[in-house]
Amino acid sequence: MNVKSLLQTLSIPKLKDKYERNEVTPEEVVRDIIERAQADKEYHIWITPPSLELVQPYLDQLQTMDRKEKPLWGIPFAIKDNIDLAGVPTTAGCAEFAYTPGEHATVVSRLIDAGAIPVGKTNLDQFATGLVGTRSPYGETRNALHPDLISGGSSSGSAVAVARGQAAFALGTDTAGSGRVPAALNNLVGYKPSLGAWPVRGVVPACASLDCVTVFANNLSDALLVDEAVRGVETSDPWSRELRRRSHALPEKICLLREPLHFFGPFASDYEEAWEEAVERIKALGVPVEYIDGGYLSEAAAVLYDGPWVAERWAALGSFIEANPEAAFPVTEAILRSGKKPEYDAAALFQAMHKLQAFKQKAHQQLENAVLLMPTSGGTWTRADVRENPIQTNSDMGRYTNHCNLLDLCAVAVPAGETKGGLPFGITLFANRENEHLITGLSDLFLYGGQYEVNKTTTTVAVCGLHMRGFPLEKQMLEHGASFLREARTAPEYKMVKLSSEPPKPGLIRTKKAGASIQIELWEMPLEELGRFAERIPFPLGIGKIKIEDGTEVPGFICEAVGEEEEDISYTGGWRNADS
Known part of the structure; x- marks a missing residue:
């Protein structure tokens, strides 16, 4: 040839x-x-x-x-x-x-x-x-x-x-x-x-x-x-x-x-x-x-x-x-x-x-x-x-x-x-x-002549437990290219439960009843990493929309309704207080 x-x-x-x-x-x-x-x-x-x-x-x-x-x-x-x-x-x-x-x-x-x-x-x-x-x-x-x-x-x-x-x-x-x-x-x-x-x-x-x-x-x-x-x-x-x-x-x-x-x-x-x-x-x-x-x-x-x-x-x-x-x-x-x-x-x-x-x-x-x-x-x-x-x-x-x-x-x-x-x-x-x-x-x-949206490569992710700074799973955030943005709180519409897992972790459930404003952290993660990150999240947790105190909604950790029967720790205001 x-x-x-x-x-x-x-x-x-x-x-x-x-x-x-x-x-x-x-x-x-x-x-x-x-x-x-x-x-x-x-x-x-x-x-x-x-x-x-x-x-x-x-x-x-x-x-x-x-x-x-x-x-x-x-x-x-x-x-x-x-x-x-x-x-x-x-x-x-x-x-x-x-x-x-x-x-x-x-x-x-x-x-x-x-x-x-x-x-x-x-x-x-x-x-x-x-x-x-x-x-x-x-x-x-x-x-x-x-x-x-x-x-x-x-x-x-x-x-x-x-x-x-x-x-x-x-x-x-x-x-x-x-x-x-x-x-x-x-x-x-x-x-x-x-x-x-x-x-x-x-x-x-x-x-x-x-x-x-x-x-x-x-x-x-x-x-x-x-x-x-x-x-x-x-x-x-x-x-x-x-x-x-x-x-x-x-x-x-x-x-x-x-x-x-x-x-x-x-x-x-x-x-x-x-x-x-x-x-x-x-x-x-x-x-x-x-x-x-x-x-x-x-x-x-x-x-x-x-x-x-x-x-x-x-x-x-x-x-x-x-x-x-x-x-x-x-x-x-x-x-x-x-x-x-x-x-x-x-x-x-x-x-x-x-x-x-x-x-x-x-x-x-x-x-x-x-x-x-x-x-x-x-x-x-x-x-x-x-x-x-x-x-x-x-x-x-x-x-x-x-x-x-x-x-x-x-x-x-x-x-x-x-x-x-x-x-x-x-x-x-x-x-x-x-x-x-x-x-x-x-x-x-x-x-x-490729077509792209300007700077639409990352998404905000709200975390409320072991993925926060200083906790054992912070490393997963870093492994997926995420960087810390700021501390925040949810809208006062949430219940936080303590899941009977090993190790214990929190579950955030949006409720129609009287709710609490829960402390969270906002991180910025590459969009291409979000799917791989979500695959690592164990039941009954998952990624959904979290409403934060200013009324906007961002992707973040939520808990399925099966967690309703777990210990209610909403009174702590957040996992840092509950874990201390």
Whole structure:
């Protein structure tokens, strides 16, 4: 089967459909990828290129899997070469640094368990230090669409592998924008989850406190399928944390910067015009737009390379650099060595931390139920431009990305059309760490015209007993993504009984007789979690409508009439008093 005649670029749904129809096999796809990689050698995409020797064990493993239970069965993916694939050298773009891991990085292991096929390790700006894709002894990665231009970095090979049809998706990493800039320059979606949402165990650290694993894909839905496979806490990873991504929703507002934006490079005017067109498209979506003060974002971003945070890179790699003089790419070594400047002492670090904390608070206040929109990049460069001026060109590429992880934001870079000169142009959507569902919902609307109600993703839930704060079942509220809103009372129409269960718990019964006003707590829970939460509630309790003292009704715990015969404890005014 000639795969090229079927698929120029690879996407998860298309491949799965071809497999279901028996039009192509995973082995045929892999053989075609090998041919494509060999034909594209001058693009410098791979450090460990696709080969049957590497891939065959994973093809064999597919035969033992039930494809209906494996959402990524037979889907080929690429791995940035600072992420471990067992038995294959991890170089981080430096041959002298290379080691061969005995086990996969957590994200790689989860993808393989879901049926995905790793096909090779991709080129990168050495030690993930750069946004241009040219800082590698393995060659300058060329832009997938315009080979004389930069590919973006540091996840250069991963982005170009997807754009050139050599993987359906690819893993990158993102500390300062490396999972977003290459997406914009190669017309891809680049998804950067919230810090800690994807484990980083098995990833060579750049700045461990800021590093994220990311995904490049041809469309948003493919990226989110990968997210579903890899998201979740890894107990052996100290940076991992539980952050669920809720169903798509729209923000209450879209934020744009009040300050004029800076466009740069040989195509600056084209990029500015493309940005203005993107803004008009955004304003036509029907979501309110607000212009905000964003001057502090660049000040926050400067901490990463022009402040003490660069010392974290030196902490991770300094001993190797000192022990291996001239092993690193010259510009990379210069940047890493800047982290040992005497002025970057402990006091400077704490001063920067305190400044960042204030910036972080401001960002999270501005972006409460909102999404910030910016160009992913204000321009691009030829590879020759970067050779002539490697520091400033790279610095410009991070102008609208460097702040993201420092401020604990999530982000997705999406295509936004072309410049008048035919270059791909992209925008990035940012949100607070708990609001990934807002950037995905708005991206889906922008890209594909999805229809959603604004911010209708949660519901108030009234609890009156063991699910209240400080009681044993509060953990169930937290497990289902709920957050405490406030204390309240019911309308004076209720009877509270003490159920003879183990442990004892209250039952709230609405009565036509003289009733009492009972103390309750109001929590906000994701709508998608309410059904799963209700399934855990034992008879005779259930979820119904609770009338609160201001006359409104909200979902909450109610007790069936069979509880009428239990001990009446309405006189206590609430379970906290009855339980004390």
